[in-house]
Amino acid sequence: MTQIIDGKAISAAIKDELKAEVESLKGEGTQICLAVIQVGNDPASAVYVGNKKKACAYIGIDSLAYELPEETTQEELLKLIAELNDKGEVNGILVQLPLPDHIDEDEVIRAIDPKKDVDGFHPQSVGALCIGQPGFVSCTPAGIIQLLKRSGIEIAGKECVVIGRSNIVGKPMALLLLRENGTVTVAHSKTKNLQEITKRADILVVAVGRPKMITREYVKEGAVVIDVGIHRNENNKLCGDVDYDDVAPICSAITPVPGGVGPMTIAMLMHNCVEAGTRR
């Protein structure tokens, strides 16, 4: 029987644990606060920002929302980040991506104080992950590690294949699996014989950004399959990078879309905010 990894339930459990922790921190006089900056009015970004505010309210984290107009300049944005870096009561700073084209995303990310970099995108956070030092970890891959651990799936010694090498999913995912003592291979758009490589995987993480690309021809019988993709299909229904109906019957465990990896990202953002507050 295939185990369906329930990201909704696991993320709800994490949020409840954090809520209790935030409550007890309040008792000791510590209030956690996240600043969320959105530039422009991209509808998808507005939904993500709204969900982050809702999660903060549920857990008991204060959220400061900065909704800036599309024409905000790079200098204005950097000035706001510098102010938030200096604000003692702000523990975490999140700039919702993507930013409008006239703003240099890399420079904006570098401007955030790494101690407040709850998205884990700052080069210092990525470097710390790479050399095994404390730092914030990108939320989606951190959530995947939680999904595996809380579903009783052992990583140590396993053949792990990650498809995708993006800075926010593929690369940190590979580093985290390595930290958990997996034997890790990263496949990408220039990889030859992809099926041969993915068929070796005991744990296959798919972050390829192509709807239903991964069919059972790519998957070893009994593998654990983690689907990071989110797309809308022709009927406006959500689907992943994995062809779920084709793959699920042959694997030992799989994440559905929706309800798998997706809900974990916000839960781990909240986790990082609490960590930012307690590290202070």
Ligand code: NAD
């Ligand atoms: P991306 O487009 O930045 O990266 C895709 C990666 O896939 C690239 O590194 C590329 O080399 C690789 N790739 C592309 N075509 C390939 C092919 N034919 N064979 C092998 N490799 C190939 O995407 P991303 O930001 O890493 O996101 C991946 C998916 O995950 C997207 O569907 C995105 O929407 C989704 N996502 C979900 C969450 C979440 O919270 N669930 C978070 C971030 C991204």
